[in-house]
Amino acid sequence: MYFGRIPRFSPSFSLKDALTSARLIAHPPEDAPKVQEFERTFARFIGVKHAVMTPSARYAFYLILKAHGIGPGDEVVIPGLTYFAIPSIAVTAGVTPVFADVGLRSHVLDPAAFEAAITPNTRAVVPTHLYGTPCDLDRICSIARRHGIKVIEDCAQSTGARYKGLRVGSFGDAAYYTFGLTKNMTTLTGAMVTTDDDDVAERIRATIDAGAPAPLARARKEAITGLAMKVATHPLVYPLTLHPVIVLGNKLGDDPIHDRFGEPEVLYAELPKSFQQNRPRAVQAAVGLQQLARVDGLNASRARNGRFLDDHLANVPNLTVPEYPEGAEPIYMSFVVHHERRDDLMAALRKRGVDTTTGYMNDCSDHPLFPKFRRPCANAAEIKRTQLHVPVHPSLDERDLAHMVEAVRSACLEIGRTP
Ligand SMILES: Cc1ncc(COP(=O)(O)O)c(C=O)c1O
Numbered sequence: 001m002y003f004g005r006i007p008r009f010s011p012s013f014s015l016k017d018a019l020t021s022a023r024l025i026a027h028p029p030e031d032a033p034k035v036q037e038f039e040r041t042f043a044r045f046i047g048v049k050h051a052v053m054t055p056s057a058r059y060a061f062y063l064i065l066k067a068h069g070i071g072p073g074d075e076v077v078i079p080g081l082t083y084f085a086i087p088s089i090a091v092t093a094g095v096t097p098v099f100a101d102v103g104l105r106s107h108v109l110d111p112a113a114f115e116a117a118i119t120p121n122t123r124a125v126v127p128t129h130l131y132g133t134p135c136d137l138d139r140i141c142s143i144a145r146r147h148g149i150k151v152i153e154d155c156a157q158s159t160g161a162r163y164k165g166l167r168v169g170s171f172g173d174a175a176y177y178t179f180g181l182t183k184n185m186t187t188l189t190g191a192m193v194t195t196d197d198d199d200v201a202e203r204i205r206a207t208i209d210a211g212a213p214a215p216l217a218r219a220r221k222e223a224i225t226g227l228a229m230k231v232a233t234h235p236l237v238y239p240l241t242l243h244p245v246i247v248l249g250n251k252l253g254d255d256p257i258h259d260r261f262g263e264p265e266v267l268y269a270e271l272p273k274s275f276q277q278n279r280p281r282a283v284q285a286a287v288g289l290q291q292l293a294r295v296d297g298l299n300a301s302r303a304r305n306g307r308f309l310d311d312h313l314a315n316v317p318n319l320t321v322p323e324y325p326e327g328a329e330p331i332y333m334s335f336v337v338h339h340e341r342r343d344d345l346m347a348a349l350r351k352r353g354v355d356t357t358t359g360y361m362n363d364c365s366d367h368p369l370f371p372k373f374r375r376p377c378a379n380a381a382e383i384k385r386t387q388l389h390v391p392v393h394p395s396l397d398e399r400d401l402a403h404m405v406e407a408v409r410s411a412c413l414e415i416g417r418t419p
Pocket residue numbers: 055056057058059082083085086128130154156157177178179190191
């Protein structure tokens with residue numbers, strides 16, 4: 001039986017991961033050997049010398065800035081469309097975020113906008129491979145090199161993606177990744193820094209080693225949530241459980257999933273104390289190793305689904321589909337279309353069983369959190385206003401994809417006929 005009900009995402013967390021988590025939380029082994037094995041395997045996977053596990057990507061970015069001696073008086077170029085936590089933690093480090101615009105359809109840093117944002121105080125640039133789309137790294141790295149600027153790659157949404165055959169994260173001076181439950185691989189919270197620089201890796205490792213171990217309660221909570229997500233998004237369970245909850249929530253003016261996985265956008269006056277409980281645990285590394293072994297396969301499924309949507313949604317009236325920089329090999333963490341009447345499209349798709357989201361990225365270039373650093377980016381604003389993330393996750397099958405294409409087409413036609 002086919003219900004035609006499509007969840008916005010499916011977790012990479014598996015039953016095997018749940019069993020591993022249960023075993024290692026009940027009987028925790030020594031942490032360091034497993035963590036080192038995961039770090040070595042991850043470094044090899046990306047194609048760099050060092051990988052160091054951190055509790056979050058934002059803290060990873062903070063530590064990368066510190067390790068490069070980037071601080072007060074220095075400027076870092078950050079794309080206008082990004083996750084608030086990155087410019088926020090830059091401010092905590094005393095660094096000035098300078099926002100530069102993104103490509104309207106690529107959603108990633110526009111190299112020309114980056115170059116225009118450079119001043120004598122610019123010390124680093126953060127090419128953010130947003131939505132699984134690698135930036136134009138050739139141009140960004142060559143501009144950075146010419147100006148003596150460090151390249152810190154944000155791979156939070158692109159673990160495993162390639163640019164011209166090499167993994168993102170291996171191009172810049174350092175990179176960071178994050179492994180939350182909604183990402184393409186998970187370590188039950190946790191993140192990673194990669195770099196070829198011995199000194200930078202050593203400094204970051206020393207800070208992490210000096211902290212307290214991450215509480216196992218956090219991993220336990222994530223494992224339970226991961227398992228619940230796995231069950232709730234199963235094709236036989238979702239139509240009868242989570243889908244009606246989302247539909248009802250929306251009728252009541254709420255998005256239950258956004259509420260569960262979103263977080264308040266804040267500035268950190270100082271580094272949160274919880275950041276010091278940061279030493280990764282064996283259970284996180286063990287799950288990470290299992291996930292890493294599967295991530296290329298899951299990314300390939302995403303890419304297959306994404307290319308299908310690229311082909312089949314390209315000519316839908318009034319709908320804008322994504323574009324990708326030359327040489328980018330995207331992993332389609334999100335498939336982001338634009339529509340002038342985005343909210344109407346979202347409602348029309350929900351009626352057709354397709355759950356979508358407006359996502360968590362914000363236009364930070366013109367945001368109440370950063371009034372001192374306001375530097376409006378027209379494309380970031382336009383994307384924020386019109387973007388809609390349609391499902392592209394690896395659990396979609398051919399029937400889902402066909403259903404979705406038909407749903408988007410008919411929804412756009414319906415909207416076109418109503419004022
Ligand atoms: C592009 C991007 N950068 C950074 C982050 C921050 O990651 P973390 O929550 O691990 O700090 C996220 C989180 O989703 C993200 O999407």
